[in-house]
Amino acid sequence: MNFDLKSLTLSAAVTEKCDLLVLLVPEGFAPGQDALSALVAQALHIGDLQTKPGKNLHCYQVPTVAARRVVLAGIGTGKAAAVRQALQPLAGAFTGTVKRAVVCFAGAADAGAVAAAVMAVSQVSYVYTATKPKAEARTLNRVVLGVEDTTAVADAFARSVATAVGVELAREWGNRPANHATPTLLAVAAKELAKHPGVQCKVMGPADVAKLGMGAFMAVARGSEEELRFIELRYNGAAKSQPPVVLVGKGITFDTGGISIKPAAEMDEMKFDMCGAASVLGVFRALAELQPAINVVGLIPACENMPDGRAIKPGDVVTSMSGQTIEILNTDAEGRLVLCDALTYAARLKPAAVVDIATLTGACVIALGGVRSGLFSSDEALAAALLAAGEAAQDPCWRLPLDEDYAEGLKSNFADVANVAGRPAGSITAAKFLQRFVGEWPWAHLDIAGTAWKGGSAKGATGRPVALLLQYLVDAAAAPEGQPECAAVPVPAPKPARAPRAKAVSARRT
Structure with a gap:
């Protein structure tokens, strides 16, 4: 499966030809003048869509939208954990006849959110077939990840794609x-x-x-x-x-x-x-x-x-x-x-x-x-x-x-x-x-x-x-010395004791 990173606004996403278009909608969504913005705004207004992670709305054959199917997925604050939580329930959406999918952020996306999106799509679309020859294999072969600014997240995207592999x-x-x-x-x-x-x-x-x-x-x-x-x-x-x-x-x-x-x-x-x-x-x-x-x-x-x-x-x-x-x-x-x-x-x-x-x-x-x-x-x-x-x-x-x-x-x-x-x-x-x-x-x-x-x-x-x-x-x-210097992580732990260097045929007992 191939991942691509693309600069993509909602107005541009309207013309993306794909089997599945997933729009990741954050809190405080600001609609534009395009068909997808209108769809999201209307769904939010009537209550069919919530921006809470895990609340998704499936739409078919949306007028003027090139995608065969559109899924609106709330991502709350838009942070990594929320993005992962939003995409995990969509395992079924990425299977079946879906070969090309576009996942587009309907707002700003940081490096963590981009990485979470790549990892989540990879994980939910994975199919084990090694000893199940009659199983329905993964059909998804290309995923385009759309963000407004690709420059800021390019490194995180490359790392997450390698991690997914x-x-x-x-x-x-x-x-x-x-x-x-x-x-x-x-x-x-x-x-x-x-x-x-x-x-x-x-x-x-x-x-x-x-x-x-x-x-x-x-x-x-x-x-x-x-x-x-x-x-x-x-x-x-x-x-x-x-x-x-x-x-x-x-x-x-x-x-x-x-x-x-x-x-x-x-x-x-x-x-x-x-x-x-x-x-x-x-x-x-x-x-x-x-x-x-x-x-x-x-x-x-x-x-x-x-x-x-x-x-x-x-x-x-x-x-x-x-x-x-x-x-x-x-x-x-x-x-x-x-x-x-x-x-x-x-x-x-x-x-x-x-x-x-x-x-x-x-x-x-x-x-x-x-x-x-x-x-x-x-x-x-x-x-x-x-x-x-x-x-x-x-x-x-x-x-x-x-x-x-x-x-x-x-x-x-x-x-x-x-x-x-x-x-x-x-x-x-x-x-x-x-x-x-x-x-x-x-x-x-x-x-x-x-x-x-x-x-x-x-x-x-x-x-x-x-x-x-x-x-x-x-x-x-x-890191300069090949060992990262890290700020203190808020996880309490007592100072460990170091074991002595092992000696050949040691009679010492610990």
Whole structure:
């Protein structure tokens, strides 16, 4: 689907030939002398249209208007959240026989509103067809976004179009059944990204991972017939001397829980346990479109978590790449096991920052629901940058604490650390486990268990947090030192404690 930005007033929109014309009507609408202004003014006067977001009026074959169908949509103040709220109920309007649509602001539009319009249209018109060959595919192939002044919003428009492409790729891979999104197939998708300018891909198999000593990652993969893959993507947009931002995406392509098996109900949704990996793929697709001046590395440890005779058992002790030994008390806490080795690998790259993304804990869903992703960080500047990026991209997160006292429950009598610490503060103790493997580099962990997909009748991947991550990277690219300086974000969070640098075969317990 192609997006175009066009300077367009309501009087000019009258002659736009399209299947669907959506007029975004703000509070205080000032009508002109054209047919569309008259239509909006009359609808407001008689009460058929309200400017409150979500209140829409559908019109057909409006006299003197070239569009086959016109939808009047109230956008309230015209801010990003209101625009998104106005367009989300219009999913049906962008399907069927609609091939060309025009979305026109009937008033001033800022950068946030333009970005919200692009993202909303992309999301509501998305159709999953990979394993539904008889499904009605998306017919919409061109969307024109009309604003009075294109100059002021051109950069935001370009970024939002790239973001939409990345989000859609993340949704596509998140939605695929596990047998259509194996570790091997994820690696193929990553290699496809390497066909874009500036992107490189390296894929490692079991023998390579064994040489690196990734004992925790290998332990999780042991129970599956599907071979693991360790995927390394690189986007080189800056000088070689500039250290990269490293994104680490959890790639459990199906999670049964292993020997600590999950209940059967809704286990099908565990295909979404690789949404962290899918978000990394999506970010790299967007980077290829935008070409920002920054170096980024994406790491995806991909495998299945299955029960069989070779699978890890509760009580097993494995040695991670860092040299730390881990007692596996619960095999369903496998995401942190694959991530810990990837984080150790990331530290070797001497990164500017490390951000891991994972559908890690049900506890985060209980705490934050499906609205905000959970954010944990050892670095104040990095945390502030991610919080600000989330707000700007309409993909918000919320910071949770990392006090050292939370690590008490991870002590083990038989290893350097246990992989779980009980039910209380489960998302925090999971983050404390990961923190042990980061070293001294600025690090953040995004727990997307509540935001990566929706259940019920709207079941499907959301593509989050691609928008947040891309906004952060674009901001970092624009900053003098490659790390954005952010004003304080009004989200309270206690100062986190920094974990000591991991030592080889450490007997220290935290």
